[in-house]
Amino acid sequence: MAHSGHRHHEETVAAALAGGEAARSAIVASWARSVNVHGLDPRRSPRDERIDQGAFRAVHQRMEPVTLAARPTLERLFHAVGGFGASVILASEEGIAVERLGKPSEDRDFAEVGLWTGTDWSEAAVGTNAIGTCLVERRPVVVNRDQHFLSLNIELTCVSAPVHDADGNLAAVLDVSTVRRDLAEGFAGLISHSVTEAARKIEADLFLARHPRARMVLVPGTERGLGALLAVNADELVIGATRAARQHLGLAGDLARDPVPLADLLGLDSHLRPEDGERAVIARAIARARGNLSAASRALGISRATLHRKIGRPGSGTGSGGRI
Structure with missing residues (x-):
């Protein structure tokens, strides 16, 4: 980007802030935070935001459960967007890029703008950007080129979505960014939905890893796909969401x-008395035995006559096995 382009961007930022546009624009509101809260200047180069190796190892180790669960989704997403000159970033809840997938032929372009592992992309560090602004606003964010705060970042078009852990806490940010001008205008609209859905897939995988033995129930009445899940134990109690x-x-x-x-939670009919619960256990045993009462009684550890009595059917106690 030529210096005149930088000057134009800096003038645009100053005019928007002076005109009080922060109340009407989420981007300008982020510009205002960059200036008033973080003391940044769009004309200045960012300080070296790559954390030292020891600090990065600590962040990467802490993020390992998330990165392991996310890896298959990151690879699928990169397979879909890599041809657009894009890289895929997974950042920590502080904005540190901990995983990156990109083409080696484009590594230099991303390294020059700092989209690299170990780099801090919080708003406090580099102002308005998809990763940092997503962390602040806790929602999917698109930041196109000159919507970035720093002039040196206006080559980028970035799309980010938050990733929450199994307890619903913000755990990471998923980001897709490109430096290609020819694709920037339509790029964000093309992939923003895919980035959000990929973030939800990572959340679902984290949730499944937390509750490997629970029954998963998809909450009805939502349009969130795999995102709205409940973990239910054998007693029909929700132990996770x-x-x-x-x-x-x-x-x-x-x-x-x-x-x-x-x-x-779901407004379903349920058993309210102890005997209702007993009948439910018996019904499941008979269903598993495909109606064979002898097999069901053995599974329950009771006699066939007792089983007949509990289900309210007369039984002779003789015969070869019988079915309902």
């Missing part, structure tokens, strides 16, 4: 410690 499920159902707190009946 993704952020999307928590938001939709108004859930809060530690569900593993204070579980909630699934039926109560």
